[in-house]
Amino acid sequence: MIRQSQWFLKWGVPASVSALVGGVLLGTLYWAAARTDEVAAVRQKGLVSLIVSKMQSAVAHDQESATVWDDAVVKTKERDLDWLDANLGRWMNTYFGHDVAIVLSANGQAIYQFAADSAKGLSPEGLRSAYSPLANRLHERLIAGDEDGISDRVLSIGESDLLYVGSRPAVVSVKPITSDTGRIEQSAGDENLHVAVRFLDGDFPSDIGTEYQFAEMQFTTTMPDDKRHSQIALTSRSGQVIGYFSWHPFEPGTSVLHATLPVVGLSVIAIFIVASPWQVMRSGDVRSSSSPITRNFSIWRCMIR
Secondary structure, X not given: OHHHHHHHHHHHHHHHHHHHHHHHHHHHHHHHHHHHHHHHHHHHHHHHHHHHHHHHHHHHHHHHHHHEOHXXXXXXXXXXXXXXXXXXXXXXXXXXXXXXXXXXXXXXXXEEEEEOHHHOOOOHXXXXXXXXXXXXXXXHHHHHOOOOOOOOOOOOOOEEEEEEEOOEEEEEEEEEOEOOOOOOOOOOOOOOEEEEEEEOOOHHHHHHHHHHOOEEEEEEOOOOOOOOOEEEEEEOOOOOEEEEEEEEOOOHHHHHHXXXXXXXXXXXXXXXXHHHHHHHHHHHHOOOOOOHHHHHHHHHHHHHO
């Protein structure tokens, strides 16, 4: 019985203390890591939502680099297709990455259309059904003289939305072609229109992932079931969900936890090693005083006194 008690004091107590300290440390680290990862995931979702919102604004802003221009007004009225191709079509794709560019007359008829290789296979009907409601709404606003939203940065009114163009999700933006100097007057509603389409599948998710360091960024038409991935819904102005952006979230808490685990393990071992000799000394005090070591230690202690 005494031997069992001494064994427990020598090894059981240090092991229990070490396990308790290790358990508390691990539990605290796991909790902190989980909370950190949750906060990081929320911030990443907010960032992706902001990127998509900025993308809509960026497409419209890109258009104004060529649609608010005296030359564009003149060349569109002249139906100069070569000029339109060079400035309102191919250039928009080369410089801004727009997949489709269309120039419409005031009554909504297509004057010119450009489609990049990334947009091959789209039917004219699919394009028209996507941009026509926006073009009609913008035409009505132009007739009414609506200037809501115009600022130092936004030079003309416009209409944009997240829509399906055929079977593909895209940012669709419509802008009027207007004078930049004010020298060319146009009656309200007589403005020709420019349509820009930027697809949200294809290269766009990977471009976002590369620029903002989102791992495995991709577009999906259905909500991912994988709990390891984060996602946000892409919704049109009417509230229709047109798809999801999904990515593997950055987990700073988990990264720190994995880096810290070896240190925790070493700390537990160190506690066990330090506690074991102390328990050996304690157990030595309850041994028989006939032990030479104990006698010598008692004599030495008396001499000190």
